[in-house]
Amino acid sequence: xxxxxRMFKIMEEKHVKPINLANTLGISKSVVSTWKSRGxxxxxxxxxxxxxxxxxxxxxxxxxxxxxxxxxxxxxxxxKNYRKLSEKKKGMVExxxxxxxxxxxxxxxxxxxxxxxxxx
Numbered sequence: 594x595x596x597x598x599r600m601f602k603i604m605e606e607k608h609v610k611p612i613n614l615a616n617t618l619g620i621s622k623s624v625v626s627t628w629k630s631r632g633x634x635x636x637x638x639x640x641x642x643x644x645x646x647x648x649x650x651x652x653x654x655x656x657x658x659x660x661x662x663x664x665x666x667x668x669x670x671x672x673k674n675y676r677k678l679s680e681k682k683k684g685m686v687e688x689x690x691x692x693x694x695x696x697x698x699x700x701x702x703x704x705x706x707x708x709x710x711x712x713x
Contacts, residue, residue: 596635596654597628597629597633597635599657600628600635600647600654603649603654607647612625613646617643617646618642618643640654640655648669650664
């Protein structure tokens, strides 16, 4: 299956109309219609936005390999929301996540030390 075929199949499955795709990309509906009628792939600069609209992994969109779609629905939602943030807020989120990870690592190390002391 080509990228073009996969794109229009996903659009059909998710009930995304060509006009929605055109509006998302800032192009005319006739451009989308031309892609469909000629079987041509969208230009690479549109692929990320198409994948966001269709809620599919870029690798799946390009290759058709489904096993690489590893994100849960909650993770997909977080990524989508993260991408909408300003750079400053993205930095805040990254710092917060790093702090949570560090806390988690410390808790794991404490549990490991406790289990070792009980064994010894």
